Amino acid sequence: MEQPPQHRYWVNPEKARYYQVHLDRDLLGDWTLRTVWGGLGSRLGRMHCTGVASYEDGIEQVQAIAKRRAQRGYRCQDRGE
Structure with missing residues (x-):
């Protein structure tokens, strides 16, 4: 699947x-x-792309990023993607 x-x-x-x-x-x-x-309302920002060994490893990294974002005061928003 x-x-x-x-x-x-x-x-x-x-x-x-x-x-x-x-x-x-x-x-x-x-x-x-x-x-x-980047900054809201700014055209400036940064991007980083890295390869991951598998889908499962990628999901683990996404979860770790989500935890860090929450600790730093970020709120998750759905953008319809």
């Missing part, structure tokens, strides 16, 4: 910051974890 891509989006309204993570396959079929962050 094919695992669905995972997308999460967090916002820290107090600091006007956002953070998002995407777990999906690249063109070669390998799983990649892409993180994007």
Whole structure:
């Protein structure tokens, strides 16, 4: 069974910051974890893309990121992805 891509989006309204993570396959079929962050209302930001060994490893990393975001005051928001 094919695992669905995972997308999460967090916002820290107090600091006007956002953070998002995407777990999906690249063109070669390998799983990649892409993180994007920056300031709300700004066109500036950063992106980092890294390969993960498996879908399960990627899910573990997404969960660890979610925990860190919550500790830093970010709130998860659904963007309809």
